[in-house]
Amino acid sequence: MASLVSHPDEIRVVTKRFGQGATDLDRYLALDGYQAIQKALAMTPDDIITLVKNSGLRGRGGAGFNTGMKWSFVPKQSAKPKYVLCNGDESEPGTCKDRLIFEHDPHSVIEGVMIAALAVGSHTGYIYIRGEYRYLSVIMQRALKDAYARGFLGKNIFGSGYDLDIYWHGGAGAYEVGEESALMESLEGKRGIPRIRPPFPAVVGLWGGPTVINNAETLASVPPIILGGPDWYANLGTPKNGGTRMFCLSGHLNRPGVYELPMGYNLKKMIYEVGGGIPGGRALKAVVPGGSSTPILLADEIDVAMDFDSLAKAGSMLGSGGVVVLDDTTCMVKFALRTIKFYQHESCGWCIPCREGTDWLKKTLTRFHAGAGMKKDIDNIYYLAENMLGKTFCPLGDAAAMPTMAFVKKFRKEFEDHLDGKPCPFEKAAEPVMV
């Protein structure tokens, strides 16, 4: 287990119990645990949804959709059972926040799922944990067992007459399953392949029932919102981007780690103050602001507020909050290759552009980086990515295409430096470390 880092600018909402032994149920209860659910049990479902809507909480998985709004799409009446899913299939390179939540505060996720279930009138919840996080599923199993033992889950929770079951489920190691409908397929025991939408999960989801699916961090944010009130939470961040968010700083930094900072925190400040700047006083080259699928930002583009809207304006995305910092010793061709290798490996193979496109990008970039590149390859790489963008079945193709296009556009010169059989100019440089 990694040691915890901290910074004075942090506002601890989701992370407030980290390092305090909250995996233990008694300890969790002592730290205001299971207070929010009891409060929520006294509220009407509509009130819960309105409260969450007003808090400005936006999905922490990457897309940034208003959580309360998402819950309100679930029909009140349904012939089929409704489900609440917690998406803990955190696999985006550069992102490692859900892992810490599961590790330090599993009950907050359970409580979040319970509140979501109350809000939409569901009696079954699933917490889906990434396949590689096997040790976290052990923690989660214990937390669930403890909660059942106290009567917090199962029949008649907290004596309210409401029945609620929550199960955990482990993935089999596929990035694709982070996509919500693929996660449902996986949960149903099939290959993790996304579904055709519409119908959307809120109407037809898991086993055909209306389904709410939220990121683990989103759900862990819900209990504090219920307790602290919507205005308190909304005011932590910027307008329309309520609350705080866990940023995973990695790459060439003196103090990498996960920091919970208010939304709209300045990226430059985040790198140089929170992250402690770049080792050896080297110059900043570029920053990936929100996980490997977000377009890269150049050193002169980093004076930007880290919220969904500001980053969209800057031509990138907030994504899942994985900030990867690259200094001037980094070969961008190699970085592009490393990124595309990941997507090539993780493409589910369902649709043509993603399956074939990522493979050819990988093949071309491998040859290119090895020094056998030709001038037309640069355009070819861009052409391939451009033709994947927006044409794939699910966003994975876009996630591979967007950063690739940004690499070629912003670092064309560096690509050209690899031409004519020249060796990689950065060959001796240290490879960037992704957490």
Place this chain on the structure above:
Amino acid sequence: MSVIKNIGAIAKGMSITFGEMLQPTTVENYPDGPGPLKGAQFQERFRGTHVLQRDENGLEKCVACFLCAAACPSNCIYIEAAENTAEQRISGAERYAKVYNIDYNRCIFCGYCVEACPTDAITHGHGFESATFNASALVYRKEQMLSPTPAHMGSNSVFNHADVEAGAPALPQAGS
């Protein structure tokens, strides 16, 4: 004056006659000329009877795709395909031509088959003495058109083992 004019015209005409008389001859002495071609001369591009080519391993290039037959305007090519096996490998691909006939009663030597061939298996050779008194002798079989095995392949016993053992000529001649 007209007499002088006429004499001048005759002289001019005869000068060409006598001048050409002294040039080397371009007449082909076919069939009385020397060599195996009996004096016939060809442009490289001459389209004679077909030759079915082999690849560098001595395998037949023809994969029996039927494109020559499809392209043929006189419908003179007949093919039956069969599958190569590990024991009996005839062509480089999965399939080979078990039967490949060209009916020279019908062939118009247009070269469309050569154009159509995706594997450069069929080419026009320079064979031209195909006249015969028996029309059925003008249906050429694959064995008659197949190019000889490259010298380094020896008797091609690897690929036509059964044939060679049965006493077939190991080196079939083109257009023979």
Place this chain on the structure above:
Amino acid sequence: MADLTLTVDGKKLTAPAGTLLIEACKSVGIEVPSFCYYPNLSLQGACRMCLVKIEKMPKLQTACTTVISEGMVVATDSDEVRQARKSMVELLLGNHPLDCPVCDAGGECELQDMAFSYGAAESKFMEAKNHKDEQQWSPVVYFDRPRCILCYRCVRVCGEGMDVWALGVQNRGVSSVIAPNKQDHLECEECGMCIDICPVGALTSGAYRYKTRPWEMNHIGTTCTHCADGCKTTLGVRRSDTGMEIVRGDNRDKSGINNDFLCIKGRYAFDFAHSTERLTQPLIRKDGKLSPATWEEAFALAGKNFAEIRTAHGGEAIGVVGSSRTTNEENYLLSKFARMVLGTNNVDHHRTADFPALAAALRGKSGQTASMRDVLSAPAILLIGNNPTEQHPLLAWQIRSNVRLRRAKLYVVNSQPIKLRRQAAGFAQIPAGAEAHAVAFLAGDDAALDHLVHQSATRESLLALRDKLRAETGLVVAFSSEIRGADVARLVHSKFAGAKFIALADYANSRGAADMGLYPDLLPGYEPLTTDSRFAQEWGTLPTVPGLTVPAMAAAAKAGTLKALYVVGANPVARFGLDPFAFSGSFVVVQDMFLTETALMADIVLPAANAYEKSGTFTNTCGDLQLVKKAGEVAGVKSDFEMIVRIADAMGFEVRKLVPFGGGTHADMGQSRGAQSGEADRHSVWLEAHGLEPRMSPFDPVAIFDEIQRLVPSYHVSRLDLLAGNDQHTDIGEAGPGAAHDPNLIIPANDDLFSSGTLGRYSHTLNSVMENKNAPAPSEVGAD
């Protein structure tokens, strides 16, 4: 549903709400390309070929998953869309091998077509293509992974269409691969639907593999000669040294009652025609041995002996056994030949269903028989007995499709847990042999319940099932051959509102043989043997005493009263278990393709053409009349029709009375036809449909078909539609009164998916599949 109006490429079009955009475009002739979209299979959105631009949508949308909406504005041919399609083809070709010259799909490959349409001729990639060796999954299925474009059509048609689920996907990303259910091989029904539906050459057929190329074949749409469902099959034929060889069977144009469905027999089991054991020369027994002879010798001998026996002993001394696999025209002709030329009612065939009883029960009630198309559209289906998955693959396909696509309700009453129970809304497993009791119970006799209670079928569940059935309207009832005689009548008269019936027989033209009067006591159209029947009026005086059944003929032969036997395309010795020595005193003529048990004891064996090598009509078990067209050709054989006529001629009979040829009104020798073959074809269809084509030849089955249409009431169907290649339903309720039979004469063929009587014995494909399955060959050898 309400109609919606939308605009596609500037064209306004209207389609019902709920229509997919790709189908709406197709309806006005705008082709949106696609690989993974296939009508009636689940939607995938995987190939991204059908991306179109819809106004107000930021991204391109797949037309195959988009449902139309009012006022939608769609562009299917903009630069953006064309570029998207081009890039998809480019990406596919990246790993697709360029082995079109040796690929079986070359020339009819959808990827080739797309590459031509969207021109991705230049390759942008330099790296090696991914390769994997070809695999053989079963005797008939080969898989070439590099050619596969992962459209998942095969997976879906196998699972959703066939309910076999033998194919799946393994691995992910660029290593995704279609995989068979048993690791390296398939265990399935070998229907070949996956091969047929494959847009490229990834799945190829062991039967057609490397034999020819698509453009080298002629295609003839005819009717399958195996089971009684009557699938339309399009045979690809190619000239060979002995005539025309059939190299492929499929139904890609989706015409006919079976859409694109064919089972293993329809798709591959035409190879019996080229069996090395096929007879191609007449054989005459000389000195106790069958030795080759000329046709003239054979016909002269047969004619002379038949004529002598008829003169000396009367027609009663001659027996005739017909076939369930010869055409209606041949069956009718044989029936006529027996009565008119031989003067005997000793006519029989191998019966596999009680059609006379159905005719009797439905007498005068038209509209109570179901066609094969009705099975696809009926709101509810009741299946009593039989296992259609094995015995009636098309019926099973129609039922499955109906349940899947139209939510029809299927009710199954069977003594076995047959596979179709998976689609059933109600299933009652009754004790073996209790089908008749089940019918009695369904007809309202509660006392029969005692015989039915068995395993999961309790009194309550059975009563509930009957109540549900009674509540259904428009029920289609298909019943097996166990339901015979009075039980048929009981079933027909049970209280099911608006029910339609199908009697399930076993051979391609079992129904036709019954309809054409191959019975000792019935004339064509189930007419009784009366002196004033329309046939007596047409044919002249006919014998009116009922003749002998097949077992009775054997007994008579043994007793010495049956002097001659004429067998046309049947194997009564094997099928009825007759003693071959019973006929040692009789003169036996057999027309068959192979030296069957019956042919072995014959005095004359005449090599016959099979149904793929002649023209005529077949009637399937539902009564759907369809054309049979000559596709293959094997030198040295003759059609049964020609042989019957030749024997009649050799007997000194005036052939024109048997086949009314030469009578047409105009002698159009082609002078009025256009130069183009298409026009000539249309012209000849028109002439033939109106009966104006002169019957120039005594061997022309259409001359007999004229007579059938004139004299058999249920065959009064549209000639034009029939000749245009459509199925025409004949209603047995419009036929004659029928008659009751000895139930023991109905013997099920017991063929399964991989056997088909004599034909199956000589089919290399069927045998290799059987060997592959390690399944014991059926102990009972086939008859027809």
